[in-house]
Amino acid sequence: xxxxxxxxxxxxFTRALGDSVRIDYIPATGDRVDNIDGIYTSAYQAALxxxxxxxxxxxxxxxxxxxxxxxxxxDRFVRDGVTYKPVEIQPDSFGMVVFILHEVSx
Amino acid sequence: MxxxxxxxxxxxxxGRLVGLATTGDNVFQNRVTTLPKSKLPAVSVSTGDEDIQxxxxxxxxxxxxxxxxxxxxxxxxxxxxxxADLLDQIALEVEAALAPGSWSDALFFDIAPRAINPVFxxxxxxxxxxxxxxxxxxxxxxxxxxxxxx
Numbered sequence: 716x717x718x719x720x721x722x723x724x725x726x727x728f729t730r731a732l733g734d735s736v737r738i739d740y741i742p743a744t745g746d747r748v749d750n751i752d753g754i755y756t757s758a759y760q761a762a763l764x765x766x767x768x769x770x771x772x773x774x775x776x777x778x779x780x781x782x783x784x785x786x787x788x789x790d791r792f793v794r795d796g797v798t799y800k801p802v803e804i805q806p807d808s809f810g811m812v813v814f815i816l817h818e819v820s821x
Numbered sequence: 822m823x824x825x826x827x828x829x830x831x832x833x834x835x836g837r838l839v840g841l842a843t844t845g846d847n848v849f850q851n852r853v854t855t856l857p858k859s860k861l862p863a864v865s866v867s868t869g870d871e872d873i874q875x876x877x878x879x880x881x882x883x884x885x886x887x888x889x890x891x892x893x894x895x896x897x898x899x900x901x902x903x904x905a906d907l908l909d910q911i912a913l914e915v916e917a918a919l920a921p922g923s924w925s926d927a928l929f930f931d932i933a934p935r936a937i938n939p940v941f942x943x944x945x946x947x948x949x950x951x952x953x954x955x956x957x958x959x960x961x962x963x964x965x966x967x968x969x970x971x
Contacts, residue, residue: 766951767856772946817899817943
């Protein structure tokens with residue numbers, strides 16, 4: 716009962732908080748979804764912080780799990796002309812999935 | 822008074838590395854601040870530990886010195902394989918450029934690579950890697966005159 720009551724919440728979150736920039740989701744299997752509702756962030760992060768640091772960022776996108784049932788590390792996202800690949804996929808068991816992304820220069 | 826040989830060594834080596842095919846003009850000395858994407862791939866030259874031996878008992882005494890010169894190569898790539906390949910390519914160019922020759926004769930008796938240490942970080946938008954190539958550079962000075970080789 717509770718599960719059914721909250722089933723629509725992930726879509727509500729992604730629609731309300733989603734990025735205003737268009738994000739296309741290209742799953743390795745299944746249909747491409749143009750302009751998917753997702754919460755994209757890319758906070759500043761220094762790479763090699765203990766060495767000579769490099770300016771970088773930590774791009775990630777949160778999707779409703781129902782939007783990406785066949786999710787895999789071979790999926791791709793395109794945002795603002797930049798292609799990303801997931802290097803880590805984190806389902807939260809509450810209907811959301813976080814994709815930790817790396818840029819792809821292909 | 823001339824600068825310490827450590828300073829002269831950094832300047833000499835950094836100058837030698839300007840214009841390499843992969844890193845171009847992205848050559849720094851003692852870099853500790855964050856590198857922007859526009860400055861990658863890059864190399865940074867620094868001097869490290871130095872061993873000093875007394876070679877004579879005269880006044881002033883002759884000192885035999887071996888300074889470590891670190892060449893840190895920094896690059897980003899799509900994945901760790903590509904980052905390793907890119908850093909290895911830079912190392913290839915650096916080692917070729919720093920082989921002993923007329924460029925080094927005025928300062929060093931010898932300069933030779935002694936160690937390579939890689940570090941990778943996959944937390945950012947790309948895989949970042951740093952390869953530290955350490956050289957031993959040998960030179961001699963008179964005691965009290967560390968800015969002039971003899």
